[in-house]
Amino acid sequence: MSKLLSLIAAAGLALSLGAAPTLASAKTAQQEKMSTCNAQAAGKKGDERKAFMKSCLSAQPATTAAAAPATQQEKMKVCNKEAAGKKGDERKAFMSECLKK
Structure with missing residues (x-):
């Protein structure tokens, strides 16, 4: 019984590790976008900055929009x-x- 539980736990761990690179790459792209928008928002404050960041972060990347x-x-x-x-x-x-x- 304990061997069965160990195998199930190992299989679950292997599956979760397999999904990790996909999540990491998606997070990296979002982090890059956040950094870019943050740099462009330099000097803006309060509601102006909030509105700019919302717009910037929701915008599609220029290369994707132009190519597709x-x-x-x-x-x-x-x-x-x-x-x-x-x-x-x-x-x-x-x-x-x-x-x-």
């Missing part, structure tokens, strides 16, 4: 904003053309 084509959801958001004020067939035609780009 916009997702359908991102296109939809942009086209919806541009279609403000349009109604009916005019809006439908505009959205169709906008989403094809």
Whole structure:
């Protein structure tokens, strides 16, 4: 019985160690982003700094955004904003053309 418990514990430990590198690399990327935003926020204080940090940390990396084509959801958001004020067939035609780009 104790051998079985030892084997289960060893298997659990091995599985948890296997996941550690993935978590470490994700944490490192977030830490890098935090360092970059923190450096850019130098001189800002209070609410201004808080708003800047929120915006900076939620922004996508420039290389990813520039290299990857916009997702359908991102296109939809942009086209919806541009279609403000349009109604009916005019809006439908505009959205169709906008989403094809």
